[in-house]
Amino acid sequence: MSKIHRLAALLTLTLLWPTASGAFCGFYVAKADAMLWNKASKVVLVRDGDRTVLTMASDYEGEPREFALVVPVPVVLKREQIHVANPAIVKHLDDFTAPRLVEYYDEDPCAGPMIEEIVVTASKRDSSASLAPRARAQQLGVKIEAEYTVGEYDILILSAEESGGLATWLRENGYRIPDGAESIIGSYLKQGMRFFVAKVNLGEQARLGVSQLRPLQMAFETPKFMLPIRLGTLNAKGHQELFVFALTRRGRVEATNYRSARIPTDVELPPFVQARFADFYRDMFVRQAEQAGAVVFLEHAWSMGWCDPCAAEPLDAAELRELGAFWLAGPNEWRWPWQPRTAQPDTSDTFVTRLHVRYDAASFPEDLMLQVTGDTASFQGRYVMRHPWLGSAECSEATRYRSVLRTRQDEEGSTLARLTGWDRGEIRAQQGLTPNGDATSPTVAPDEPWWQRIWPGGR
Amino acid sequence: MNDARHAQIGVLAALAGVGLIALDFEVTGAAAAVTLASALATQFALSRLAGERFDPRSALISGLSLVLLLRSDALGWHALAAALAIGSKFVLRVRGKHFMNPTNFALAALLIATDRVWISSGQWGSGPLLAAALVAGACWVLPRARGDVTLAFLGAWCALLFGRALWLGDPLAIPLHQLESGALLLFAGFMISDPRSLPDARAGRVAFALAVAGVAYVLRFRFFEPNALVFALAAVSPLTPLLDRALPGARFAWNEKPHTRTGERHVEDSPARGSAHADAAVAHS
Numbered sequence: 001m002s003k004i005h006r007l008a009a010l011l012t013l014t015l016l017w018p019t020a021s022g023a024f025c026g027f028y029v030a031k032a033d034a035m036l037w038n039k040a041s042k043v044v045l046v047r048d049g050d051r052t053v054l055t056m057a058s059d060y061e062g063e064p065r066e067f068a069l070v071v072p073v074p075v076v077l078k079r080e081q082i083h084v085a086n087p088a089i090v091k092h093l094d095d096f097t098a099p100r101l102v103e104y105y106d107e108d109p110c111a112g113p114m115i116e117e118i119v120v121t122a123s124k125r126d127s128s129a130s131l132a133p134r135a136r137a138q139q140l141g142v143k144i145e146a147e148y149t150v151g152e153y154d155i156l157i158l159s160a161e162e163s164g165g166l167a168t169w170l171r172e173n174g175y176r177i178p179d180g181a182e183s184i185i186g187s188y189l190k191q192g193m194r195f196f197v198a199k200v201n202l203g204e205q206a207r208l209g210v211s212q213l214r215p216l217q218m219a220f221e222t223p224k225f226m227l228p229i230r231l232g233t234l235n236a237k238g239h240q241e242l243f244v245f246a247l248t249r250r251g252r253v254e255a256t257n258y259r260s261a262r263i264p265t266d267v268e269l270p271p272f273v274q275a276r277f278a279d280f281y282r283d284m285f286v287r288q289a290e291q292a293g294a295v296v297f298l299e300h301a302w303s304m305g306w307c308d309p310c311a312a313e314p315l316d317a318a319e320l321r322e323l324g325a326f327w328l329a330g331p332n333e334w335r336w337p338w339q340p341r342t343a344q345p346d347t348s349d350t351f352v353t354r355l356h357v358r359y360d361a362a363s364f365p366e367d368l369m370l371q372v373t374g375d376t377a378s379f380q381g382r383y384v385m386r387h388p389w390l391g392s393a394e395c396s397e398a399t400r401y402r403s404v405l406r407t408r409q410d411e412e413g414s415t416l417a418r419l420t421g422w423d424r425g426e427i428r429a430q431q432g433l434t435p436n437g438d439a440t441s442p443t444v445a446p447d448e449p450w451w452q453r454i455w456p457g458g459r
Numbered sequence: 460m461n462d463a464r465h466a467q468i469g470v471l472a473a474l475a476g477v478g479l480i481a482l483d484f485e486v487t488g489a490a491a492a493v494t495l496a497s498a499l500a501t502q503f504a505l506s507r508l509a510g511e512r513f514d515p516r517s518a519l520i521s522g523l524s525l526v527l528l529l530r531s532d533a534l535g536w537h538a539l540a541a542a543l544a545i546g547s548k549f550v551l552r553v554r555g556k557h558f559m560n561p562t563n564f565a566l567a568a569l570l571i572a573t574d575r576v577w578i579s580s581g582q583w584g585s586g587p588l589l590a591a592a593l594v595a596g597a598c599w600v601l602p603r604a605r606g607d608v609t610l611a612f613l614g615a616w617c618a619l620l621f622g623r624a625l626w627l628g629d630p631l632a633i634p635l636h637q638l639e640s641g642a643l644l645l646f647a648g649f650m651i652s653d654p655r656s657l658p659d660a661r662a663g664r665v666a667f668a669l670a671v672a673g674v675a676y677v678l679r680f681r682f683f684e685p686n687a688l689v690f691a692l693a694a695v696s697p698l699t700p701l702l703d704r705a706l707p708g709a710r711f712a713w714n715e716k717p718h719t720r721t722g723e724r725h726v727e728d729s730p731a732r733g734s735a736h737a738d739a740a741v742a743h744s
Binding site for chain 1: 530531532573574575576577579580581582583626627628629630632633635636637640682683684685
């Protein structure tokens with residue numbers, strides 16, 4: 001009796017859970033070409049419930065016939081689930097979320113308070129994948145499930161009985177699958193994956209007149225929210241850079257199996273950094289990543305409706321829709337009778353997260369598992385430079401200003417050295433400060449005792 | 460005073476401190492304060508209502524566990540979570556014994572009810588140092604509470620993860636990385652081992668732990684549920700009364716030494732609870 005009870009209770013509980021759908025798992029292979037090793041992958045992930053749209057952007061600059069992409073997918077995708085996107089939109093999203101350098105100008109200390117903002121952005125980087133045609137599939141136990149031409153790409157969806165056959169097939173067809181890939185391919189196959197393989201159709205490319213390869217997109221439903229990075233670690237010498245731009249309706253996206261950290265933000269830097277902002281950001285990021293270990297960095301989290309300061313204008317509804325934000329239906333979406341008819345749907349409930357991962361096989365053994373959180377707090381990588389007042393100023397406030405300025409410049413230099421590991425002496429030289437911290441420029445006051453800052457009028 | 464709960468409170472508070480200061484947790488001091496205040500207030504009010512003596516210790520444990528696990532950007536959810544956790548102890552009782560871990564119940568209920576709360580299971584990272592600290596903390600607590608559940612669960616979970624890796628042909632770095640999760644150790648050390656809501660008999664507790672591991676595995680790897688552990692514990696917990704009925708055992712009380720004043724031994728249960736243990740033992744042995 002009690003056994004039956006227990007069984008019944010267990011069954012009831014089991015039924016509370018939804019049934020499984022397909023699994024998505026896979027890899028994103030950069031072609032084993034020295035040219036690409038230092039490049040980064042850019043992925044846009046749109047996620048709402050189980051609905052997922054994956055956009056893989058590539059700044060591939062080599063021979064188009066050398067290009068190929070291999071991605072495991074949960075199901076055999078239909079022709080209509082595959083699309084090519086306008087690369088400018090991915091670029092726009094990158095620009096919109098890029099860490100930004102903001103500059104302020106100190107005003108005449110003898111006049112009122114400050115400030116005017118100008119935004120200077122840094123952008124850099126990009127990505128790519130491998131290549132191929134096809135041959136004796138059946139013999140190797142490889143099944144070609146579907147075959148499409150989409151835009152400038154020839155696409156195959158492959159399944160296989162075992163990893164050796166698929167790896168051999170890929171190698172024979174010109175894919176430079178790195179050593180050790182078989183076991184990973186086998187793992188994905190056992191999890192029920194198919195492989196999405198794309199290469200460039202040179203005829204179509206010429207006909208369409210596209211010189212730059214456009215991002216490939218696929219839409220599918222899966223409960224498994226993740227990005228496959230395992231094969232990517234095999235063909236890389238050293239680290240790989242991955243940028244994930246996630247678009248959701250709920251809020252920020254974060255990794256569930258690696259620690260998340262925010263990049264240092266809202267720090268004041270010496271103004272000379274403006275000319276070297278890309279260097280600064282790269283060096284700072286590498287240093288942070290090396291200190292933190294296996295960490296996924298948050299670089300940006302913001303509503304699509306606005307920005308402050310804006311590194312680029314927010315993406316409009318049409319652009320977001322092209323990236324897969326299907327909830328931004330056209331202007332004829334349902335509304336209450338008293339609500340105004342708007343030309344474009346509201347993008348402010350679309351939330352963008354920019355994650356930056358610097359990974360290698362040792363510190364990131366597992367694929368990146370993700371989740372959508374309810375966190376809608378804004379975050380951005382923001383770096384501030386404040387230009388000193390260089391005009392003449394003769395008042396007691398000016399003396400005080402110069403003293404504060406010198407302390408500030410010293411702090412800015414220390415911050416820069418701490419964040420990037422740059423040499424403190426060189427930073428001082430670039431700042432125009434002498435090694436002991438005194439400025440060589442005439443804008444900074446001579447040393448004054450600290451008490452004069454408490455009672456400036458008391459001298 | 461030689462009560463395992465004091466050790467638990469100390470370890471949980473230390474972990475919360477480390478998390479807040481060193482690990483960039485997405486939790487504010489305000490959220491922590493609201494959670495603890497709500498837990499204590501609910502405990503106080505419901506103790507009054509039930510005519511029991513107010514004891515802040517288990518409310519503090521539930522509150523601190525929520526501070527470590529629950530994330531939300533609105534303070535109201537933190538307050539509600541703590542109230543739900545404490546409330547469940549008073550409402551979800553069978554024969555005077557609550558059968559859901561209070562913290563876990565609140566987490567599962569809110570994760571299902573709203574998308575404004577989440578658990579950042581990756582927040583601990585997987586540093587071996589942190590793992591060692593947690594294991595050491597758990598070792599300190601375990602002998603005083605019910606460590607058999609933790610060991611049975613971790614053993615089963617290890618077997619499942621390593622078995623899966625061997626089947627898939629994955630390198631062992633993958634299950635090792637999955638095991639180094641601070642969230643997992645926190646769950647095994649402090650949530651599943653909550654002695655008050657576990658089956659009374661050792662065989663029942665081991666069966667319970669194996670069931671949690673099995674359900675969690677299915678949720679994690681078949682349904683890809685990030686919060687698989689929490690939902691698995693919530694799903695298996697209602698089996699506790701059934702396991703107690705099938706496998707009776709001595710009910711847990713915080714102070715292992717028999718007390719002259721039985722009312723104090725069972726401070727958090729209903730006053731009638733003192734005899735419930737005897738009832739259960741007689742009725743089902």
